[in-house]
Amino acid sequence: MKEDLENLNNDEPFETDDAPLFPAPDGSDALDFDDDSLITLADEDGNELDFQLLDLFTDGGKEYIAIISIEKPEEGVLFLEADGDEDYLAVADEKEIERLFKIYEQRNNSGG
Numbered sequence: 001m002k003e004d005l006e007n008l009n010n011d012e013p014f015e016t017d018d019a020p021l022f023p024a025p026d027g028s029d030a031l032d033f034d035d036d037s038l039i040t041l042a043d044e045d046g047n048e049l050d051f052q053l054l055d056l057f058t059d060g061g062k063e064y065i066a067i068i069s070i071e072k073p074e075e076g077v078l079f080l081e082a083d084g085d086e087d088y089l090a091v092a093d094e095k096e097i098e099r100l101f102k103i104y105e106q107r108n109n110s111g112g
Contacts (some may be wrong), residue, residue, distance in 0.1 A: 039067070041088070043093045051078075055104055064091070077101060 037053040051067040054077060058064070063082035069075055080088035081102045091097055 038070070041067075055107060057103065057107060059100070059103055064100060066100070077104065079104075 024096050030112055039051050040048050041051060042048055050070045050071055052073075053065060053067055055066040056063070057066075065080050065082070065088060066077050067080065068077055079091040079097060083089055091100060
């Protein structure tokens with residue numbers, strides 16, 4: 001996961017398609033790839049990547065999404081920060097990722 005985040009250019013936003021953003025309802029360990037929580041993002045090279053949306057939350061006035069790759073779920077949860085223009089930037093700072101993961105775990109282990 002760390003290598004993937006390092007390969008992302010944090011100055012280049014991901015652009016989402018028009019899919020609605022819905023958090024995963026049950027917080028279970030099993031991934032349920034239903035159409036309402038699938039999103040396609042384009043990386044800085046224009047490559048389309050499919051992700052399962054796990055959660056959408058606000059912290060400190062910033063909006064974040066937690067996603068997981070459909071093709072490579074073993075890479076774990078990735079966090080993106082909304083930039084205010086429907087674009088999302090990958091969170092690359094390890095301490096920030098750890099902090100966001102704790103928030104994600106609390107939200108999903110306690111029913112949101």
